Amino acid sequence: MRQKLLEIFERLLRNYGPRHWWPAQGPFEVIVGAILTQNTAWTNVEKAIGNLQAVGALSPRVLAGLPAAELERLVQPSGYFRQKARRLQSFARNLLERHDGSLERLFAGSLTEVRGELLALHGIGPETADSILLYAAHFPTFVIDAYTMRIFSRLGIVDDRQKYEEVRHLFLSHLPPDAPLFNEYHALIVEHGKTCCRKREPFCGACILSDICLLYSRRPQ
Ligand code: SF4
Incomplete structure (x- = not known):
């Protein structure tokens, strides 16, 4: 085999x-893209990421603090925008609360530990978790x-x-x-x-x- x-x-x-791959500037943008690409084409994700970039929201702190309605408007091009806005904020808030907003700290654990933490978050299934682990954190997962x-x-x-x-x-x-x-x-x-x-x-x-x-x-x- x-x-x-x-x-x-x-x-x-x-x-x-x-x-x-992955077509993104930096690991946080990879993560945002991995969440936004659920059930939609990449071209729609690019539009949503462009909107976030335009208002400086591609950082955990800014993204976590946006009013829900504002974030929903920004990610609307990627579809399922209410769900996705909630998922993005859930990820960003967890990162701030547990790791002081640092991806380096989040990714400092073992593959199993970090995967478990991601899978416990709202709306992150195995495919999204593995995309984050592989393309943002460079863990050897498929x-x-x-x-x-x-x-x-x-x-x-x-x-x-x-x-x-x-x-x-x-x-x-x-x-x-x-x-x-x-x-x-x-x-x-x-x-x-x-x-x-x-x-x-x-x-x-x-x-x-x-x-x-x-x-x-x-x-x-
Ligand atoms: S295109 Fe897909 S189904 Fe067709 S030969 Fe290739 S792998 Fe097989």
């Missing part, structure tokens, strides 16, 4: 090149998202009924604990899922994984 996962990574990297499930179930490596933690464990247990590898691998999965292995009508004929793909091998001749 290790060989297979590494081979898929190498092929994706050769085909798409390094993705230079992000499992809809693209990962789609591609790896089509390849025959996971079952799409498997739970998040099982699939995450599959990657973590077979690959070296290497944050830059996991960073690039997840970014490449997203690229492949968006451009080739699309939800409907994937471009299998042009896919660099077609010779090892279970779904493709079962296609009608």
Whole structure:
């Protein structure tokens, strides 16, 4: 399995090149983006981040102190704006109360400790927590998202009924604990899922994984 996962990574990297993720300036912006990107396209997140940037709200202290209605207005382009405004403030207030607003202090614990703290916060599920841990804190954890499930179930490596933690464990247990590898691998999965292995009508004929793909091998001749 290790060989297979590494081979898929190498092929994706050769085909798409390094993705230079995460598209953000600094770890706090990564975290804001990870919360805002839930159930929406990145272009909408960029608009919301632009609004926050324009009023100097990309800092835990400013963000935590904004009136709820004002924050909702600023993040409205990202959709589900009431929920997301609450989630952002929950994160920022926890950071201020428990770590004096310092991400360095939050990230000083072990991967398990920090992950547990993030998962206990309002509206932070495993995918958001792992995105924060990997892209803001550079912990070696794997992000499992809809693209990962789609591609790896089509390849025959996971079952799409498997739970998040099982699939995450599959990657973590077979690959070296290497944050830059996991960073690039997840970014490449997203690229492949968006451009080739699309939800409907994937471009299998042009896919660099077609010779090892279970779904493709079962296609009608
Ligand atoms: S061959 Fe088709 S289904 Fe399989 S990974 Fe490639 S695009 Fe996806």
